Amino acid sequence: MAEASVLLEPGEEFTGYYWDVESGMLGLDERSQIGLDVYQRLGVPVPRDGGLNDLLEAVERGERPGERVGCERISRVALGNAGQSHR
Numbered sequence: 001m002a003e004a005s006v007l008l009e010p011g012e013e014f015t016g017y018y019w020d021v022e023s024g025m026l027g028l029d030e031r032s033q034i035g036l037d038v039y040q041r042l043g044v045p046v047p048r049d050g051g052l053n054d055l056l057e058a059v060e061r062g063e064r065p066g067e068r069v070g071c072e073r074i075s076r077v078a079l080g081n082a083g084q085s086h087r
Helices: 036-042 052-060 076-080
Strands: none
Touching: none
């Protein structure tokens, strides 16, 4: 979130958090298939309003979860350290 936060304009804020923990090599119809309980067990300190498919479905329904979409890729190495804090 730190990298995405610096891209916000003054007065802007995050309005939704859509993310998945899967390979970017998967097709769209193959993503967002794991259950909410799996995401909760991961303990990622970022809220989750849904996955990529949820975001796309909201847009197709005419909803506007936000004005812009930011996308970040996290390497497997970073995921291995996600539960650790550093000083």
